[in-house]
Amino acid sequence: MNESLTGWGGTSASTARVERPADLEALRNELRAVGDRGVITRGLGRSYGDPAQNAGGTVLDLTEWDSILDIDTRAPSVRVQSGISLDRLLRALLPLGLWLPVVPGTRHVTVGGAIAADVHGKNHHVDGSFGNHVSSFDILLASGDTVTATPDGNDAELFWATVGGMGLTGVVLEATIRLKEVETSYFVVDTRRARNLAEVLAALETGDDSYTYSVAWFDTATTGDSLGRGVVMRGNTAPREALDPEKRRSALEFAAPQRGRVPVELPVGLVNRFTARGFNALWYATAPRHRTHEIQDITQFFHPLDIIGDWNRVYGPKGFCQYQFVVPSGEEAAFTTIVETIARSGHVSSLNVLKRFGPGNRAPLSFPMAGWTLAVDLPVRAGLATLLNHLDQIVLAAGGRVYLAKDSRTSAAAIARMYPRIDEFRTARARFDPTSTFRSDLSRRLDL
Amino acid sequence: MINALGTPQHVLLLGGTSDIALAIAEAYAAQGPGLTVTLAARAGEGRDAAVGQLHARGCAVTALDFEALDTASHGALIAGIEDDIDIAVVAFGLLGDPEEAWTDVHVARELAEVNYVGAITTGVALAARIRTQGHGVIVALSSVAGERPRRSNFVYGSTKAGFDAFYTGLGEALRELGGRVLVVRPGFVRSKMTKGLEPAPLATTPEAVAEAVVSAVRDGKEQIWVPGTMRVVMSGLRHVPRAIFRRLPV
Numbered sequence: 001m002n003e004s005l006t007g008w009g010g011t012s013a014s015t016a017r018v019e020r021p022a023d024l025e026a027l028r029n030e031l032r033a034v035g036d037r038g039v040i041t042r043g044l045g046r047s048y049g050d051p052a053q054n055a056g057g058t059v060l061d062l063t064e065w066d067s068i069l070d071i072d073t074r075a076p077s078v079r080v081q082s083g084i085s086l087d088r089l090l091r092a093l094l095p096l097g098l099w100l101p102v103v104p105g106t107r108h109v110t111v112g113g114a115i116a117a118d119v120h121g122k123n124h125h126v127d128g129s130f131g132n133h134v135s136s137f138d139i140l141l142a143s144g145d146t147v148t149a150t151p152d153g154n155d156a157e158l159f160w161a162t163v164g165g166m167g168l169t170g171v172v173l174e175a176t177i178r179l180k181e182v183e184t185s186y187f188v189v190d191t192r193r194a195r196n197l198a199e200v201l202a203a204l205e206t207g208d209d210s211y212t213y214s215v216a217w218f219d220t221a222t223t224g225d226s227l228g229r230g231v232v233m234r235g236n237t238a239p240r241e242a243l244d245p246e247k248r249r250s251a252l253e254f255a256a257p258q259r260g261r262v263p264v265e266l267p268v269g270l271v272n273r274f275t276a277r278g279f280n281a282l283w284y285a286t287a288p289r290h291r292t293h294e295i296q297d298i299t300q301f302f303h304p305l306d307i308i309g310d311w312n313r314v315y316g317p318k319g320f321c322q323y324q325f326v327v328p329s330g331e332e333a334a335f336t337t338i339v340e341t342i343a344r345s346g347h348v349s350s351l352n353v354l355k356r357f358g359p360g361n362r363a364p365l366s367f368p369m370a371g372w373t374l375a376v377d378l379p380v381r382a383g384l385a386t387l388l389n390h391l392d393q394i395v396l397a398a399g400g401r402v403y404l405a406k407d408s409r410t411s412a413a414a415i416a417r418m419y420p421r422i423d424e425f426r427t428a429r430a431r432f433d434p435t436s437t438f439r440s441d442l443s444r445r446l447d448l
Numbered sequence: 449m450i451n452a453l454g455t456p457q458h459v460l461l462l463g464g465t466s467d468i469a470l471a472i473a474e475a476y477a478a479q480g481p482g483l484t485v486t487l488a489a490r491a492g493e494g495r496d497a498a499v500g501q502l503h504a505r506g507c508a509v510t511a512l513d514f515e516a517l518d519t520a521s522h523g524a525l526i527a528g529i530e531d532d533i534d535i536a537v538v539a540f541g542l543l544g545d546p547e548e549a550w551t552d553v554h555v556a557r558e559l560a561e562v563n564y565v566g567a568i569t570t571g572v573a574l575a576a577r578i579r580t581q582g583h584g585v586i587v588a589l590s591s592v593a594g595e596r597p598r599r600s601n602f603v604y605g606s607t608k609a610g611f612d613a614f615y616t617g618l619g620e621a622l623r624e625l626g627g628r629v630l631v632v633r634p635g636f637v638r639s640k641m642t643k644g645l646e647p648a649p650l651a652t653t654p655e656a657v658a659e660a661v662v663s664a665v666r667d668g669k670e671q672i673w674v675p676g677t678m679r680v681v682m683s684g685l686r687h688v689p690r691a692i693f694r695r696l697p698v
Contacts (some may be wrong), residue, residue, distance in 0.1 A: 011452030015626030113533030408452030
């Protein structure tokens, strides 16, 4: 059936035939029947731009392929179908004292999507990205063959092209993921305010090693001495003895309430310069100056946005862009210039996340690299294209890159320079999908 | 593809020597490098100059022979364009001598064929293209002359009235198929087309029309007036009794 699709940012809608094949045979038939507009897999649609859209072609919705096939509590590891959401998976794993090694800013992504975007979480500086913890997956190729790929086996090229490969190498059917053991579903969190960007960076530079999870929120609207003032939030999973007796009884319960949702599509956005500025000031003012050893649940610490369902609707019909980039360690000056440029631009973001990354992995299109990453959400309005093109130039000059799972507006030329190993990806894609069966609006826009 | 901020990769200009069409292409070229433009126009010096102008702005340009009166050729011409057409600007048209236009049947007929029939045959071909590619924006350059006929240029106005109705309806038809139509109703535009004519009140420029088009495409609008105040003016003029309207200096 024809459906109009967008990403989470609500921009660049396009129409595709959406198919929900019931089994592998039906899925193979879809690949056989594919026309010259190609096919792409879509998970829960949390990529901000257009990687899960395929104008005029076929989009495969595999979110019903969501079974847990096997849990090995000794390894520990889990084998799942790729359409399962991390939310459902975590709910199943927690009672067993197991936890996913990488959880991004929302739990509402599929395992297939997490591999395709090689997602990262607050523990990247310690544990790396999602692909680092996948021990194998089964992937359906354009030829109709199913291949089991592992990070170091015969099909390592396919494995690493698929990790971060935005769904363009084939359809991941099943994956085995290594797990962490936890005693509770809570976190012991330290929070401190930092008066400016330099303090935020210094805090993350020096103290991160004592925390598995670390992230900073910062203000994009202040300039001068308080440019980039922020709140640094870091924590570790809570051991049982850290909880009070009442919480201890339900230590492995999944404490992640959703407290409401944005019920309808709004005719106009609620986020503008003024509300975003107010939101920024409020967040800073209400954050504790310095608080240690606070016990927080999963939603409080990990996914504050998941409390409100469909929160992207507050941006209204024009939608928004999330700009996330990374620059290598040592490029703090470029990083500061970018924060300054945003602060002076008149474009105000209210959801601003800053993090220090650890080293990247072997995947040619994987986003993280050792350095500094920042994400801002900017409502679409006049002048944003010019601002973001300018930021691209600073990022490029610093040897950095933007994140494909977030991008909705950069150019093919910029991407080719940001991902210097893009030809390795293209070679692998040409080998495993010589006729470009797998295509998306993203692949057309960025000439992947 | 058109990106989230409304910047296309490939623009098709139908009537590629039109000042407004070129200004739109230049406005997109100014948003960043790498714009491809297909310039469909009658071969000749005008087209060569237009190609040169867009080259100078860093565009990759392909020129195609396009004859508005040869309506039978429009389908194949548009189907033969290889890249996805992200934005198609329907900009060809004749103003004609307004007095000849209602006294000389040949002039009247030519205006109707170029401005209305040719616009429909290209519109149908563009619609077919959008249906297969699942996305695309048509920028249809209408005119306020089509909103209320005036004694001074009613033949031109009548062709634009038909044009406007067709593209407005086409926008509705393409909604579910991933396509979008932006109907643009400029007032008097100082351009090659209006050279030598006395500018009407609220006269505008091709650059201003281009800027309004770029914003409207980015914001997903379906209908604009240029300048924006023209919307209010026309809304009022539509309700003025004819006895008074014919005495107005418009």
